[in-house]
Amino acid sequence: MRKTTARRLAVAAESIGGLDFRVDSKYSGRGMFGKTTTAFVCEPTEFMSIVLEAAHDFEDCDSHDENTDGTWDEFVADITTYKSDDMGRDQKVYY
Numbered sequence: 001m002r003k004t005t006a007r008r009l010a011v012a013a014e015s016i017g018g019l020d021f022r023v024d025s026k027y028s029g030r031g032m033f034g035k036t037t038t039a040f041v042c043e044p045t046e047f048m049s050i051v052l053e054a055a056h057d058f059e060d061c062d063s064h065d066e067n068t069d070g071t072w073d074e075f076v077a078d079i080t081t082y083k084s085d086d087m088g089r090d091q092k093v094y095y
Contacts, residue, residue, distance in 0.1 A: 004070030005078040006038040012054035019046045029085050044084070051079050 006023065013021045019042060027039030040047060058072060 001038050001078050002070055002074055003038075005075055008054045008058070008070065008075065009040065009050055012057055013040075013042075013046075013050045015057070016049060016053055019050070021046060021050070029083065039085075054079075 006025075010023055013019055021040065021042040024039040024041055026036045028034060028036050029039070040050070042050070054075070058075060
């Protein structure tokens with residue numbers, strides 16, 4: 001996942017508030033063989049709320065800077081290719 005997408009999703013989660021959510025910046029999922037990526041640890045319905053809020057914020061952002069915020073196409077590419085892992089607790093969503 002691009003860092004810009006991770007940052008956008010984290011900001012969206014914070015703006016919603018009240019979510020049991022955390023970012024794991026060094027997650028190594030099944031089949032990754034030691035490689036790491038950013039994962040979001042939350043309930044599946046919370047993740048979908050976060051994605052929707054981030055998409056809405058993307059549209060409303062007047063001071064959008066593609067260098068720091070990424071492009072809409074990058075955001076869509078990242079959020080449509082996620083994988084998830086349920087380790088018997090909260091779901092980990094990663095890319």
